[in-house]
Amino acid sequence: MADANSAEEPWPVRTVSRKIGDWIHQLGQVWVEGQITQLSRRPGICFITLRDPAADFSLQITCKSDVIDRSPVPLTDGTRVVMCGRPSFYYNRGTLSLQVTEIRAVGIGELLARIERLRQLLSAEGLFDPRRKRPLPFLPQGIGLISGRASAASRDVLSVAQGRWPGVRIVVRDAPVQGPSAVPRILEELKILDDDPAIDVIVIARGGGSVEDLLPFSDEELLRAVSACTTPVISAIGHEPDTPLLDLVADLRAATPTDAAKRMVPDVGAELAGIAGMRRRSAGALRNWVQREAHRVDGLRARPVLADPLSLVDAHEVRVERCRTDLRRDISRRVESESHRHEHLAARLATLGPSQTLARGYAIVQNLDDGSRVAREVADLPDGARVRIRVADGAVRATVAEQEGTP
Template sequence: MNDSQPPFNPADPPVGTKIALPDTPRPLSELPRLARETTALNPWPVALLSQHYHDAVERWPSGWIEGQIVEINNRRSNSVYITLRDSFQDVSISVNGFGPFAQMCRGFQQGDRVVVRGRADLWVKQTRLSFRGDKILKVGAGDLKAQIDELRMRLKGEGLFDSENKVPLPEFPKTIGLVCAPQARAEGDVIMNVNLRWPTVTFKIVHTHVQGPQCPPEVVEAIERLDADPDVDVIIVARGGGSFEDLIGFSDERVVRATAACVTPIVSAIGHEDDWTLIDLAADVRASTPTDAAKRVVPDVREQSQLVANAIATMRMRLESRVAGEERLVEGYVNRPSLTHPQTILEVPQRQLDDLTRRMSIALTRIVDDAQNTVEKLQATLTALSPQSTLDRGYAVVQAADGHVVDSAAAVRPGDELTVTLRRGRVVATAQDVLG
């Protein structure tokens, strides 16, 4: 039997039995001196065990430790709290210090590789073991941070982070693929907020490790599986907040390349607002938190309902305006004088016709008057030139028997029959003598 463990005592009550203990602290003299002397009826108080731990740790020697700063909190001037990660294994330790040590840490930041001198320290109140530092030295740029920066620059040079490679998110997804840890708060946040905003969505969830060496290959496999599923419209990779080392798996080159190669739109929701990993650069959309991812991938049903209501109201308003305009147009036609008093349509043409008739009458009258004056002038001219006018003045026209006018006495022979035309009537005579 191991002497470090209390021996089996047949007098101990069986499991499940309720025992009675004093309600007030017992003096140290009544408590067992060694841990192996404790029993169920005579146990050590937690404070005593914690104090024994503290006394044991106090005897440990001081020394130097080496690692990489993954978290540092030096907001207070007289204290500093650091999470130091082993440079080669997934092991970390809490380092704290006060006074001069806190001042030494002012120039250090996340990612720095350092060596720290100090000794183990146990906080009795919570039986928490840490390393109390008294000196710190920088080794150089932290290997892990330098590796991530080098990987980021190399992948950026390959174009994996280019904006033209980003795929827009579907406006109304039907199925969301979710990569997260089993029973994680991130899973509940995404599902709850998606259902609140767009209840018709279904989920296909793939659980993976979200930290540690198993994280990268499992996340890659989950992304590839969901990307190959034709029912999945968008993929969310979600993880709650954590330290730099907790999130390091999402900066793995395999995860980044799988994210960049994913044809289905993919959203990264790793950590909180200030947390950044390389998957954020390769994803089509980076969400600050899992809750933010839920808000980005689906619309708000209330907002969409309001948009539809506003569109219907706008259409109704425009239709009513159009109908009212047409009604006013019809009313305008109905009230026009051309419909209420159709005869008015003829008034203008009638005035035009009357005017044209008057103008035509005047024009015809002028034409007739001009023609009449011309006739009268011609008549006067004809009258003046007519033989009748000569006859009226007492002259006569002498014609031979053949009808020719005799204008010379030489053309008449005695005995020729002559016709003498007078003003009124004619006289037939026989020439008895020709003179001239």
């Protein structure tokens, strides 16, 4: 009957519980790593809640008090440990627990080695690439602040930011900043702020602490969530020497929460002083420019050509008048010289001309039968030829009657 199982013949609760227990007890011994979130001591026995630091999973642990006493380090909430035990199922209550026989603390060296391996992995994926960094707005309209409730880091950011720019709007989202519940809460608040269109910058801030205290800010899930944000994220974790991996993934790393407040909002006093200084420099530059241009205009006006614009015309007028006078004189001289030359040539022409020769008693004989050609020889005038004889006061026509040679 115990092996039968159907709707008509169901197993009793004790049978199901025993079968589950028998299966679990076959798992044998296991080593598990986690973070202590709750530790309760009873006479001779201790109850522990062990949580996965990277996910919302927990496991109930039971062990003898001497196991706790033999621990190499004090066990408190938030301590990272490695435990060795066997899974145990309690039939009567139907609960699962891990019966632990050995507890080892995770050393600082091991934590740092894990962080270094994660850093190398994320660096190889390009999550630290400076080209992925988003620039911060000059004056964000809304700022989201994720920090511990009423923490000193939150007060520093609020007081410094509001002191620098009183009109800044800061939305504060409280979340644990250490311990096993830190990462899930920070992820939840980060998503809320990233989805808010009124938020221009997100600040994750907390004060300083040990390596174990700052472990949530080197959590892989948180780092990938920050890298995927569309809103610029500022990491303001701890003090200057503290360097969780969030500093490398965030768009801006601030040395302290106070430094984050100074870098995300401008100082209204400094900006007003800067504006006043620029106004003074602009006014001075404008006055200097006006004075320089006025001096330049005065210099131009002082030039002779502008002081007396007609002086240039007057100088050219004098020159033109002198040239006209010289030209008239030269022309007159040339005309007079040519007149004298003409008279001289006319006199020579008159002296050498035929009229003077005719006046001395000579005559010009032209053969009319030969085209009025001037006769130079007797042979040019045959007998009977008609001739024209020109003398000083006129001409006569005649006919050759007889030729006579030169004696």
